[in-house]
Amino acid sequence: MITGLQAFFLVNALITLFAAVKVVSSRKLVHAALWLVLALMGVAATFAMLGSRFFSVIQVFVYIGAIATLIIVAVMLTRNSMEDVGPQVNRGWWLPLVVVVLLFVGLVVVLSGWGDFGLSTRTVGAEGENVMELGKALVDPNGFVLPFEIASALLLGAMVAAIYLATDRKEGKR
């Protein structure tokens, strides 16, 4: 007997995986980017089912609002024409396919050997994660203050590097 939640999970998983397949197989790159948006939505719904309100909303905000937008902008910047001509995958595409299928089977086999594989009771409560506790842990000197500061340094590094790469230096000199 499948409960409503389980049915929703299955439908959502199917849609997400279909969108993911389209991401890697679409001929037009913009279509791939739009399918990516759908896949990211599916992942956000999965986060919601796992009881994490904060990260589910953040997934939409950061991944769809920022990363997907960035990818779409990059696609637009690097096109010569509307149509992507020629095959979009390498000639030997079947080899990665075999590797990936083997990896998937291997992962499932390894996971099913794990004792808690059939675990179906959650430890997280109805109210989801406690964002306040997360905030306290992030700035707690005995907690995660180092990742917190490193994250900001990482972002600074990424921003500086990306701006350095993306701006046209020849034009900047003028």
Place this chain on the structure above:
Amino acid sequence: MSFWIDPINFVIAWLKGLLESWGLQPGLVTFVMYLIGAFVTTLLAMLLVVFLIWLERKLIGRVQDRLGPNRLGPWGIFQTFADMLKIFTKEHITPDGADGVAYNLAPVISVGAVLMVWAVIPFTATVVGVDFNAGVLYLMAVGALGEMGVILAGWGSNNKYAMLAAFRAVAQLISYEVPMVLALMIPVMFTGSMSLQALVKEQDIWFIFLAPVAALIFFISSIAEVGRTPFDLVESESELVSGFNIEYSGLKFGMFYVADFLHAFTISLLFAALYLGGWRGPGAEQYPMLGFVYFALKTAVVYFIGILMRASLPRFRIDQMMDLNWKYLTPLALVLVAATAVAGKIVPAEMAGLRLVVMLALNGIIFAAADRLMTRRRSARRQVAQAPRPVAHYVQPAPTDPGD
């Protein structure tokens, strides 16, 4: 519970009782109740647009010394219905080479992304769609979806101008989300929660007094998010031949229009809820309907200010708009968050009066300093712009790098 104290919850309880008396499962009753609640809220929001379009045309007409719509019905109030009738029967012209799915999905997403905000707005002390505990970020996430609608419209129409305008629009929308997120962080800091109902309940002193500059930043950036004058570069007729919706016609075009009007009203609701105390006011907790009236009045004031701005201000140039965001609002908001965080720790929340004075003074100082810097930059730029340039006889500019 009597009808007159809390009519909405009275009706809800009555409906629930009715459904249960039909012998439905409790889960199903919840589902049906949610369905009805969501349907009524969205439908009311859509119908509100009909009124808003009339109101805005009338008000802007008055500002510009015209009458506005005045033929159909008293004060022309049925004008919008006539327009609706017309737009419903207009032909939908799909341009050649349009990407079917993206083209048709875009107007739906644009309206849907605005309507979804209404799910978390606390209308009274007792009526709120869902008291979502990541509400503030939910607002931003929904904004990100609206941005997707613009991208889809621009890409799906297969038109250069639509594409160009969509990219400008996206640049504007994403830029102004940055100061908005930072400005919203200050109420969250004061409250210690991201749920909108908690934010409203916390406002014993309205946040506009505790964080006036943050309120100003939020107001400016939310007007930019809507894309109204002075930030209406998204649909500037003279530059981009109407913007990303150029290839749309009939009700598909109308939906972008609906989204625009509804969005303008929705940001007024949010401003009233986040900075003007929402439904709070004398007697609002005993009589929730009174809170609804307060909320509506506050929203109306904010909305009116928005319309006045729309009627009276000229349009920014795109570089000015980007400068305003990245070189003024964003650094200002960052400094403001930092300064408020320090001041809030030095003056604890228990000393409410002192805190209010300190916050007001702090905001005043920061705003004055920012204004000073801005004025200096502006006058420097004006000198460059006003430097005498030869008109009658053209002077060959000196070669810039003589080396080669």
Place this chain on the structure above:
Amino acid sequence: MIPISWFLIFSAALFCIGLFGVLARKNTIGMLMGVELMLNAVNINLLAFWAYRYAGQMNGLVFVAIVFAAAAAEAAVGLALIISVYRRRTTVMADELNLMKG
């Protein structure tokens, strides 16, 4: 309730699809999209273990936040590199980027 195994298998499938994209795609931006899918699969796994085993602890959530930051940094720098290369070579196809062949 949904067993944890469903989430794990779902995330494994997503990870494998992303990996296929990285290995098989010709277009470098397409490869980056594959990487994003893989990182999402990682996040599902992290949150699943957090929700079913360690809900009281913050490690999992902090890890997820760091993965988000890393994904953002990777996308930003990766795409900037692609754009920079595109400007010089006017191509984004991985098999045409043969600078090392000399």
Place this chain on the structure above:
Amino acid sequence: MLDDWLYLGIFTVISLFLPAAAITIAALLSPKKPDPLKTSIYECGMETVGETWIQFKPQYYVYALVYLVFDVETIFLYPWAVAYNQVGLFAVVEALLFIAILLGGLLYAWRKGALEWA
């Protein structure tokens, strides 16, 4: 347990359904007489020249990039803001460091001329 998600889900579906339904009704009511001139792409009264896919300037990428960085920062700063009333002055100093590093990045972009339109 997932009650607010249920409501949000229903709300999302309905808020997408309403405009879609309106457009569908309008599409049924409206006349359909396409002809090649009517459905041609608009370009200031001229025939369209070339592809829609014109080149955009990298400026758009830089804005999207700076936005991305500030977006990710919310993941870290919002939990801190929620916990603000419960943490000490030291935590505020840490957050100030975080904000200062971000501000540094913004200033770098500014100095580099990356925030300049045109």
